[in-house]
Structures are given as structure tokens and as C-alpha cells.
Amino acid sequence: xxxxxxxxxxxxxALALPAINVALAFLTVGAIVAIxxxxxxxxxxxxxxxxxGSPESIGYTLYYATNFVFTGLAVAVAYHGGxxxxxxxxxxxxxxxxxxxxxxxxxxxxxxxxxxxxxxxxAALFGAAWAAVPAWLQAWRGSHIVITTIMFNxxxxxxxxxxxxxxxxxxxSMTPQSRDFxxxxxxxxxxxxxxxxxxxxxxxxxxxxxxxxxxxxxxxALRAMGHNPEAALYAGTDLRLMTMVAMCLSGAxxxxxxxxxxxxxxxxxxxxxxxxxxxxxxxVALMGRNHPFGVxxxxxxxxxxxxGGAELAFDVPAITREMVVVIQGLVILFSGALANLPRPWLQxxxxxxxx
Amino acid sequence: xxxxxxxxVFLTLAATLRTATPLIxxxxxxxxxxxxxxxxxxxxxxxxxxxxxxxxxxAVTGSAWWGVAxxxxxxxxxxxxxxxxxxxxxxxxxxxxxxxxILAAGLTVVLGNAWFGRGGQTPSLDxxxxxxxxxxxxxxxxxxxxxxxxxxxxxxxxxxxRTRFGLxxxxxxxxxxxVDAAGISVAWLRYRAVLLCGLFAxxxxxxxxxxxxxxxxxxxxxxxxxxxxxxxxFGKWRPVPAFGACLLFGLLDAIAIRxxxxxxxxxxxxxxxxxxxxxxxxxxxxxxxxxxxxVAPKAIGVPYxxxx
Numbered sequence: 001x002x003x004x005x006x007x008x009x010x011x012x013x014a015l016a017l018p019a020i021n022v023a024l025a026f027l028t029v030g031a032i033v034a035i036x037x038x039x040x041x042x043x044x045x046x047x048x049x050x051x052x053g054s055p056e057s058i059g060y061t062l063y064y065a066t067n068f069v070f071t072g073l074a075v076a077v078a079y080h081g082g083x084x085x086x087x088x089x090x091x092x093x094x095x096x097x098x099x100x101x102x103x104x105x106x107x108x109x110x111x112x113x114x115x116x117x118x119x120x121x122x123a124a125l126f127g128a129a130w131a132a133v134p135a136w137l138q139a140w141r142g143s144h145i146v147i148t149t150i151m152f153n154x155x156x157x158x159x160x161x162x163x164x165x166x167x168x169x170x171x172x173s174m175t176p177q178s179r180d181f182x183x184x185x186x187x188x189x190x191x192x193x194x195x196x197x198x199x200x201x202x203x204x205x206x207x208x209x210x211x212x213x214x215x216x217x218x219x220x221a222l223r224a225m226g227h228n229p230e231a232a233l234y235a236g237t238d239l240r241l242m243t244m245v246a247m248c249l250s251g252a253x254x255x256x257x258x259x260x261x262x263x264x265x266x267x268x269x270x271x272x273x274x275x276x277x278x279x280x281x282x283x284v285a286l287m288g289r290n291h292p293f294g295v296x297x298x299x300x301x302x303x304x305x306x307x308g309g310a311e312l313a314f315d316v317p318a319i320t321r322e323m324v325v326v327i328q329g330l331v332i333l334f335s336g337a338l339a340n341l342p343r344p345w346l347q348x349x350x351x352x353x354x355x
Numbered sequence: 356x357x358x359x360x361x362x363x364v365f366l367t368l369a370a371t372l373r374t375a376t377p378l379i380x381x382x383x384x385x386x387x388x389x390x391x392x393x394x395x396x397x398x399x400x401x402x403x404x405x406x407x408x409x410x411x412x413x414a415v416t417g418s419a420w421w422g423v424a425x426x427x428x429x430x431x432x433x434x435x436x437x438x439x440x441x442x443x444x445x446x447x448x449x450x451x452x453x454x455x456x457i458l459a460a461g462l463t464v465v466l467g468n469a470w471f472g473r474g475g476q477t478p479s480l481d482x483x484x485x486x487x488x489x490x491x492x493x494x495x496x497x498x499x500x501x502x503x504x505x506x507x508x509x510x511x512x513x514x515x516x517r518t519r520f521g522l523x524x525x526x527x528x529x530x531x532x533x534v535d536a537a538g539i540s541v542a543w544l545r546y547r548a549v550l551l552c553g554l555f556a557x558x559x560x561x562x563x564x565x566x567x568x569x570x571x572x573x574x575x576x577x578x579x580x581x582x583x584x585x586x587x588x589f590g591k592w593r594p595v596p597a598f599g600a601c602l603l604f605g606l607l608d609a610i611a612i613r614x615x616x617x618x619x620x621x622x623x624x625x626x627x628x629x630x631x632x633x634x635x636x637x638x639x640x641x642x643x644x645x646x647x648x649x650v651a652p653k654a655i656g657v658p659y660x661x662x663x
Contacts, residue, residue, distance in 0.1 A: 032462075032465065035469075036465065036466070036469040037469065084449055084450075086396075086449070086453065137639065137642065137643050141642075141643040141644050142644070143639070143642030143643050143644070144642070144651075146394075146396070146449050147584075147588065147638075147642060148639055148642060150396065150581060150584075151581075151585065151635040151636075151638060151639050152635075152639075154578055154581065154632060154635045155632045155635050155636060158628040158629070158631050158632035159628065159632070161628050162626050162628040162629070166626070276457075279453065279456075279457055282450070282453060283457075286450075317472070318468070318469050319465070319468075319469075320464055320465055320468045320474070320475065322460070322461045322462075322464035322465050322468075322475070323461065323465050324461070325457060325460055325461030325464075326458060326461035326462050326465055327461075328457050328461070329454050329455070329456075329457035329458030329459075329460075329461055329462075330454075330458060332450060332453060332454035332457060333436075333440065333451065333454035333455070333458065336446070336447060336450035336451070336454060337440035337441065337444075337446035337447055337448075337450045337451030337454055338439075338440050338444055338446055338451075339446060340444050340445070340446065341444055
């Protein structure tokens with residue numbers, strides 16, 4: 001005999017439950033920090049100061065946050081269509097390739113105000129194309145998008161190594177990277193840090209994704225497919241087309257990581273620049289509840305963690321930068337896979353209040 | 356010519372088996388989980404954390420066997436977490452697997468740095484007894500885990516296809532409601548599958564750090580957990596074909612190393628990266644139905660909700 005479970009009021013579902021999940025993740029992190037032999041509160045203080053203590057560190061925080069906005073939105077858009085895109089890593093990589101190729105081809109002829117939109121468009125197109133293949137395979141051939149996007153991450157990585165080692169490598173260079181971009185292929189930096197104009201693109205993407213999902217018929221069809229594909233099909237939605245739309249948008253958003261990293265910071269095509277941002281996007285989207293505004297807030301938090309974590313690792317030798325990766329993993333675990341863990345506790349609490 | 360050729364064949368075979376061993380162990384483990392209806396994209400993470408604890412414990416205790424035990428314990432802890440999230444709490448199995456992968460990638464470096472202070476590496480295992488050594492052929496690397504991997508295939512085949520447990524395992528992956536109606540616990544069956552998966556992934560991890568190599572280095576699994584997953588799919592969720600896929604992928608890897616910088620007459624130099632990407636590409640072709648058809652267990656990835 002199982003007791004009847006009360007339904008929780010909406011604010012508990014939308015705010016309290018996610019807050020408890022994130023709190024559980026951070027409590028676990030605190031425990032790990034303590035196991036490593038560092039006072040968690042001291043570490044937290046160093047982390048906060050490292051993340052927002054000076055204009056330069058705020059610049060770094062916002063620069064990292066820019067990447068998290070792109071990959072977080074990428075996961076969120078696909079999620080609203082009922083698709084789980086784990087290929088952000090590869091799409092960011094190939095998006096960067098598109099951005100870089102456009103710049104390498106045109107930076108001698110175009111001024112920056114013309115070069116930048118073309119490079120951004122190229123990043124979007126390449127990222128979208130890399131997502132389009134798994135989307136097509138899912139929509140027409142029935143292969144599962146989770147598996148194919150994972151596989152495509154590895155294929156992207158192999159392709160980029162090949163291109164950088166054999167094709168794009170700057171003549172006379174020993175390291176596998178392209179020649180430097182000309183001045184018109186470089187976005188202006190802000191605040192003496194890697195922060196650059198890409199952050200404006202990130203904010204525009206947040207607004208654009210919100211408008212698209214909740215204010216256009218396409219966005220409506222996409223969300224309908226995510227909620228109930230059969231009902232959407234019955235209502236006349238072309239599920240194959242919407243799968244392509246959702247994944248291409250997702251891939252384009254992930255591809256913008258290439259703009260921030262290559263056009264904004266490295267100023268050349270380098271190896272491994274996606275550096276886990278694609279996977280971290282899953283944590284960002286889960287924490288931000290797949291809403292563009294939530295993604296923005298979560299991205300700021302993860303940006304601060306990335307920057308603060310780096311400073312913390314610099315100050316405390318017992319802690320490495322990978323602590324941030326642990327946090328990402330725990331957030332995905334508690335906010336994603338174990339999202340319903342605290343629900344029975346809250347239900348018990350609620351029952352008592354109602355009585 | 357014959358002695359040269361046979362030596363070449365022997366060495367290539369040995370190299371294939373060496374690279375295939377962790378794939379085979381991982382694939383057999385993952386097969387139990389997937390056949391029971393629990394998706395396992397977390398093989399990579401389980402193998403990584405097992406590799407770390409094998410090397411760490413072997414370095415501290417001086418005994419490879421304690422390393423193997425620690426590897427199994429660590430992988431089982433991850434497996435239980437996966438089971439807790441996806442069986443008990445009916446969470447999203449892919450999300451859980453991804454979380455465990457990321458957690459393992461971070462945790463191994465964080466703990467490794469805190470305990471050994473070498474930027475995430477463990478001390479190299481060069482004293483006697485800290486590693487599993489070859490049993491019969493010193494230059495073939497045939498340590499005990501290679502034979503364990505070879506034995507795991509008939510064992511898995513027998514368990515899955517010839518025992519009552521296997522029958523129920525397959526049933527629970529196809530139609531858990533029927534198993535539940537027969538009075539058999541869906542959750543307990545799936546937990547056993549997930550634990551078997553942890554056991555094999557633990558052995559695979561131990562192989563990487565204390566048999567094939569002399570210590571743990573960060574991200575040393577380098578996607579092999581995903582290649583094992585690809586092998587399961589390529590083998591259509593059946594033990595013997597999955598074993599074949601592991602051998603094929605191992606052979607590709609052995610060839611990739613041999614072909615580095617070598618020009619083949621008529622073709623030219625084959626990019627090593629292409630051969631490395633082949634397991635993924637082949638699996639995608641298979642999934643797309645261009646070469647045969649891979650049909651997953653019906654209930655895979657779907658949490659089972661018991662009716663009240």
C-alpha cells in the first residue's frame with residue numbers, strides 16, 4: 001500500500017526543487033574539498049574573490065560565461081524539441097573551423113565590420129551542418145541521436161587533428177595551428193582580458209532563442225514536438241523537418257564557441273579549443289531549466305566558477321582546476337539524473353503543512 | 356620468409372589483442388546493462404575511475420591485486436550511483452551516464468593531484484608486484500586480464516543466452532511489465548545487470564593503468580569506453596558479434612600505429628586519423644541501416660514505473 005503522493009504547488013516544482021538539487025551538488029563539492037584537506041569556506045572565499053575581485057577577473061568570468069551561454073542554449077533548444085544533443089563539443093569544433101576558414105580566406109580583403117558577420121555566419125553554418133548529419137540520421141534513418149552525436153564528437157576531433165596537422169598548418173610552424181588571423185579577423189577585446197564582442201552575440205542569442213521558442217509558429221511546433229510528438233504530428237507538424245530545424249539551430253549556437261575562442265582570443269585555428277564547453281552546456285541547460293534567461297544566469301555562475309576555480313587552484317596547490325569539472329559533473333547528476341531525489345521529502349513536508 | 360611473416364602475424368595479433376582487451380571487458384559489461392534496458396554511456400567514466408584507483412592503490416600498497424580490487428570497488432560505486440539514479444529514481448539514463456563521465460574526468464585529476472601532487476598522474480609502478488605481468492610470452496603482453504577478457508565472452512554468452520538469469524535479463528530489457536507480472540523484481544534484475552557491468556568495467560580500467568601501462572595519466576581512457584559502446588551496438592547487443600567488433604576495432608588501432616607515415620602503393624599515405632575515426636563511422640553506418648540493422652532492446656532507456 002503506497003501512500004498517495006500530493007502534487008506540489010508550481011513554485012516548489014519550478015524553484016525550490018531545482019534550488020535544493022543545486023545545493024546538494026555544492027554540498028558534495030564542499031565535502032570533496034574537505035577530503036582534499038582544504039577548508040571549504042576558505043576555498044569559497046578565494047573562489048569568489050578570484051571570480052569577481054577585479055575588473056580583469058570579471059572580464060575573464062564573462063569571457064567564460066560567453067562560451068557557456070552558447071553551449072547551454074544549444075542543449076536547451078534541442079531539449080525543447082525532445083532531442084538530447086550531446087554533440088556540442090564537436091559542433092563547436094567544426095563551427096570554429098568554419099569561422100577560421102572564412103577568416104583565412106578573406107581577412108586580407110575585408111574590413112572587420114564586414115569580416116565579423118561573415119565569420120559568425122560561417123561558424124553557424126558549419127556548426128549547423130555538423131549537427132544536421134545526426135539529425136538527418138535520426139529523422140530519416142531512425143538511428144538514435146544520443147549515440148550519433150557522441151560518435152560525431154570523436155569524428156570532429158579526428159578531422160580537426162588531420163586538417164591542422166596536414167592542411168591548415170602555418171608554413172614553417174612545428175605546432176599544429178593555422179597562420180595568425182589578420183587584424184580584420186580579430187574581435188576587439190574588452191577590459192584587458194579575453195572578453196570580447198562575442199558576449200554581445202551571446203546576449204543576442206539569448207533573446208533570439210526566447211523569441212524563436214515562445215513567439216514564433218516554428219518555435220511552437222518545435223516545443224509541441226518535444227512535449228508530445230504524436231499530438232504534434234496529428235496537428236500537422238512535420239516532425240522530420242522540425243528535428244532538422246532544432247538540431248541545426250542547436251549546432252549553430254554551439255558553433256559560436258568558435259567565434260569567441262578563435263576570432264576573440266586565439267586569433268588562429270588551434271587544437272582542442274572547445275575544451276569541454278560542449279559537455280558543460282548540458283550542466284548549464286539543466287541548471288537554467290532550459291530557459292534562455294535561466295541559461296544566462298547559469299552560464300554566469302559557471303563562468304565565475306571557471307575563473308574563480310583557476311585562481312583558487314593557483315593559490316591552493318592541493319586543488320586543481322579540474323575541481324570545476326567535478327562541479328559540472330555533480331550539477332548534471334543532481335539537477336539532471338537525480339532531479340527527483342528531494343521530491344518525496346518535499347511531498348512529506350507539504351503533506352504535514354496541508355494537514 | 357615464413358619466420359618473418361609468422362613473427363609479423365604474431366606481433367600484429369598480440370597488438371590487436373592488447374588494444375582489444377579493455378574494449379572486450381567493457382563491451383561485455385555494458386552488454387549486461389544494455390540488455391536489461393539500462394543505457395550505459397558511462398562506461399568511459401567507470402573505466403577511468405577504475406584505472407585511477409587501480410594505479411593509486413597499487414602504488415601505495417605495492418600489490419597489483421589490491422589495485423584490481425580497488426578498481427572493481429570504484430567502478431561498482433559508479434555503477435551503483437548509475438543504478439540509484441536510473442533504476443531507483445527513474446532519472447534520465449543518458450544524463451546520468453554523462454554526469455558520471457564528467458565526474459570521473461574531474462575527480463581522478465583532483466584526487467590524484469591531492470594525493471600524489473603530480474598534476475593528476477600517479478607515481479609510476481616500477482617495483483615488482485605493482486603491475487600485472489605477461490604470463491607466457493614476455494613480448495606479447497599477455498597478462499591475466501587478457502585471458503580474463505577472452506574468457507568473459509563465452510561466460511557472457513552463456514549467462515545471457517543459456518541461464519534463467521539471462522532469460523529474465525533479456526525479458527526485462529524488452530518488456531519489463533511482463534517480468535513484473537511474473538512476480539520477478541525488475542529493479543533487482545536491473546541492479547544485478549548494472550553491478551555486473553561495473554565489475555567488467557573495473558577490470559578494464561585496471562588493465563589500462565596497471566597492466567598495459569605503468570601508472571595512471573589523466574584522461575587515459577581516451578574514448579575507449581565509447582568505442583566499447585560502439586562495439587556493443589556494432590555487435591547488435593549480442594556477446595559474440597560484439598567481441599568480433601572489439602577485435603576489429605583493436606586491429607584497426609594496431610594497423611593505425613603500423614601505418615603511421617607509411618605510403619601504400621596505389622593509395623598513398625592513409626591518414627591515421629581516418630583509421631582512428633573508423634570505429635565511430637562504421638557504427639554510424641550500421642545505425643543508419645546502411646550495413647545491416649541494429650535493433651536495440653525495446654525497453655532500453657525507459658525507466659520502469661511499477662503500477663500501484
